[in-house]
Amino acid sequence: MVHMTVATSLFAPDAVFTSDKTSKEEVLKEVYGKLLKAGYVKGNFLSHIIEREEHYPTGIDTSPISKELPNVAIPHTEGEFVNARLIVPIALKHPIKFQNMIAPDESLEVKFLFMILNNDPEGQANVLAQIMGFLSTTPVKDLIRLFNLTSSKEIFDFMSENFKQE
Template sequence: MTTEFSPDAVFTSRQTEQDELLAEIYTKLLKLGYVKGNFLTHVVEREQKFPTGLDTKSLGSDLPNIAIPHTEGQFVNTQLIVPVALENPVVFHNMTKPEEALEVRFLFMLLDTKPDGQAKLLAEVMNFLARTPEKKLQILFNLHETSSIYEFLQQNF
């Protein structure tokens, strides 16, 4: 496994609005030292210009949509994929059709210090989604215990 997950950087959230959700995750990541103080502004701006919502219908009819928010490497301190299970749907816009709003139930937030790092991490997430059977993805996207999410990803990513 080339990508890192950290047991202290797996979250669940009850937020219902994208801004509040991103702010909540940012606050936790900042306390852990994984991101810099200007991270939130840049991740929100980037999400507005280049949405990261992903329609998962092509992966399976019963899978929730996901989002993969990230920003440039100068605003982060480490390489990490941060999984976030959402208890309520949060609207993100579709990365391939930005005008389309998607209700998202799971995030993979990408942190990478290298200029091209997000592309590599994004490819790893997409490969994981493409090669993992729908039933296994359903298990992941229905987990709400951070330790269970971490264990699943350690075993399957």
């Protein structure tokens, strides 16, 4: 009997998206439909990720890293609503408003999402920290290239090559 090795990658080729939607809810709904079909999330995921975003916004102002970078957001919800441990990159064709994680009254134009799916209750902060580490240690020119990619495959390849797993 062949033992399958447990994939430790935080990325899956079928969990990387580009969206031309123009609102936060529309993007989350579109991505949710695809993640649900692939079995990565549960049926109650969408309402919870939208509700959590209302109370605990996830927009990240990237200007401290570089003024050249677009802002990003890291939407996520509790592990009981997901079936996997993944980072789901989502490239947005149009900037979408998210509230700032640090200053919730401030809205940010966001161009790229790193959605966290995490069914490991201990690991949420860890994955968030890894994303922050990735943003602060990846050369700005490489991040600019990432945030301008328009194909899911190119985004998957970039993240697989450049994201340091803890």
